[in-house]
Amino acid sequence: MDVRNCRQCGRLFNYLGGPPICQACREAVEEKFQQVKEYVRNNPGSNIQMVAEDNDVTVQQIRQWIREERLEFSADSQVGIECECCGASIRTGRFCEACKSRMRGDFSNAIQKPEPKEDLSKNKGLRDVDKMRFLKK
Template sequence: MDLRNCVKCGRAFAYKGIDICNRCAHDDEADFKKVKEYLYDHPGATLQEVSEETEVSEKQILRYLRESRIEIREESNCLLHCERCEKSIRSGRFCNECVAEMRKEFSSVLKPQSEATPKEKPRTGTKMHIAGMRKKL
């Protein structure tokens, strides 16, 4: 078990891929719901408006944008930039063109499964391994 300290409150917790503890994750989810509901009622609101009205920090709202949980309505708003080419984006970390290029690059590096593993002999028995190990009564 990997123990870490929560980046929000500092408490120790069992790390499961997220840098915050369960209590802070629950609070974070509640903040996200407030932002989501506000945006549903006020589409096109600015980052500052959403932050002021929901009392959720701008940094958290930008994280929701980076996680693609919410999206900027207008492309002219330059809050986010692709981490690869610096093009203005509406949500996430990369623009669609860079995502397509990276997929192509990754697929050319990774070998197809059929080439990576040698061919196995076909199984002839119908018993499972554990069944052959049982003692006969």
Template sequence: MDVSVKNCKECGHLFQYPGFGDRICPDCKKIEDRAFQRVKDFLYDYPGATLYITAETCEVAPERIRKWLREERLQFVEITGTGLSCDHCGKPLTSGRFCADCKYRFALAAGTAREYTEEAQEKAEKEKETNSGAKMFFLGRNRRGR
């Protein structure tokens, strides 16, 4: 494992960066984890809340919530008005960086199409069916399963 010293992109302090993940120090990571937990709890209680209502209520920057959407830790309930689009084809998304169709094409090109799950295909169908609003929910199963 390649460990190097980096500056935290949040606070600027030096820390040992393990070579993967966000370049934030352990203290800032704890702060981010607490912020995510606030958002997760809020969305558990108010599924379908919009990005801006969630950001204001939880005192978390909308950009940070968008980051969690891109990481697929959160997901919009419906596609329209999310502001997220596939990095490859530009199709609107509920979360992540690529639409299900592009993920499938990438899997075919990489020769891993067999590993492409039915779950991803179901997500593609759901994306096609939903077409209005910009509300979110937490992707986890239960509130306490942190």
């Protein structure tokens, strides 16, 4: 059992994985997310700073939700974050489509299919017993 202090409120809780916050703080963050999601839906032209100020959420938290692909701004919005690979402006996730497709190709090339083994025996029709040889004294 892994007992930790919550990073937000300081209470002890049983840590199971994910961000090191207690269940009460996790639920509060989820409520804030739903509030931000509704705000973004109703105000498509708003930027990250405006969303953060109007909903009492940090800009860092909004960027985290965007990176997790939980939150996405509309195509006509000014909001954009940088691709972690090339720096291009993207609306959600960690990587742009070009970097994703390049990584997909790199990963598929990294995993090579095993080549079929050649059968080295000359007599393929013989059983293992037929292949044995005995020496006479």
